[in-house]
Amino acid sequence: MKARSIVFAVFLVFFASVAMAASSPCPQHYLSGEAPDFLNPRLSTKSKEVCYSGFTVIHSGVTRTPLTSAEHLTKERLSKHVKRNGEFHPDSNLPASDRAELADYAQSGYDRGHMAPAADMTDKKSMSECFTLANMIPQNSNNNQNLWEGIERTVREFAKSSGDLYVVTGPIFYGAKLKRLNGRVTVPTYVYKAVYDMNSQQAAAYLVKNEKGKKYVRISIPELEKLSGIAVFPKLSADAKKNVLPLPDPLIHGRASATEDRTLLPMQ
Amino acid sequence: MRKIKPFANERDSLEINGLIIENRIDRVSVYGSITITRDKKGLKAARKIAVIFSSIIKQLDSENLPDSLPSPKAGDIIDNPFE
Helix, strand or coil: CHHHHHHHHHHHHHHHHHHHHHCCCCHHHCHHHCCCEECCHHHHCCEEEEECCCCEEEEECCCCEEEEEEEEEEHHHHCCCCCCCEECECCCCCCCCCCCCHHHHCCCCCEEEECCCHHHCCCHHHHHHCCEHHHEEEECHHHHHHHHHHHHHHHHHHHHHHCEEEEEEEEECCCCEEEEECCCEECCCEEEEEEEECCCCEEEEEEEECCCCCEEEEECHHHHHHHHCEECCCCCCHHHHHCECCCCCCCECCECCCEECHHHCCCC | CCCCCCCCCCCEEEEECCEEEEECCCCEEEEECCCCCCCHHHHHHHHHHHHHHHHHHHHHHCCCCCCCCCCCCCCEEEECCCC
C-alpha cells in the first residue's frame, strides 16, 4: 500500500511537471513553444519561469540564479541595434527570499554574467529587462569579458548568417561541493549555450568552465542533458538530438585564440 | 550623455561604441574593444571615454587608498543541492 502511494506520488509529480512545461506563459522564446524540462527533478525546487520581452528565464530560488535563459535569435531581430545601457537590478517578479540582490555580488570578485546577453537585445525595454539579476550568474570576469563574450558574438553572427536560431543559455552546478556568495548566490561550475538551427534542423552546445582561460568544448544535446540534468529542447526526438550541429569556431575579440578541449567534459 | 558616479553603486552600466563600463563599489570594469576613427564620431567617443576616466581619477585621488584591494569576500562552501 505504501509503495503504491509512493508510485502514485511520483506519477503526480511527473504529470505536474509535464503540465507546467506544456503551459509555458511565454512560448515565443522556445523551440516549438516548449520550455526546457528538468530531467533532474531536484532542479525544479523553488524554480519559477519569468517572461520578459526579449528572453525567458527559469529561475532557481535555491541558487538564486537562472537555470535557463531562452531566446529566439533571428536575422531580422539582430538587424536592429540599441545601446547597451542598463542598470543591474534585483527582480521584483521573484519573492525576496528567492532572488539575488546587488549586495550578494558586491566585493565578491565575480562579474554579474548575463545569460541572455545584452547585445542580443534590440529595444530599450528588453535591454533594461536583461539587466535583471534573474538573468545573471556569478561568472569569472576573465571568462565573461573574453571567451564567453566571443561565444555570444559568434552565435549572433551565426544567427545573422543562418537566419533563425533558438538558443538556451545557463549555468551547470556540478560536483559535490559548490561555492556560495554572501550565503545566498551559488557559483556555477560550467556555463553552456545550446543552439538549435531551424535551417539545418540540428542542435549542439558550447560548454566552458566558469574559470579564467580560453578553453571550450562543443557537445551534443544528449551530452548536455546528461551533464546539466536539463532537456533544453524537449520537443526534439532522440534521433534529432543525434544530428549534431557543427557550431562555428568562437572568436575572442575577433581572433581565433580559443582552443577546443574535449577533456572539459567530465567522464560519466 | 549618460554618466556614472564611479564606485558609488553596483548598478550602473553603459556602453561607448562597443566599450562596456560597469560600476562596482570596489572597481569599475571596462571591457570590450573600441576603434577611435579619425573623424567627428571618433572625437565624440574619445571625449566620452576621457570624461569617464577623469571622473574615476578624480574619485580615486580624493580617497585614502590601500596599496591594493583586500581579497574578495571568501563566500562559503556548500553541498551541491542538486546532487
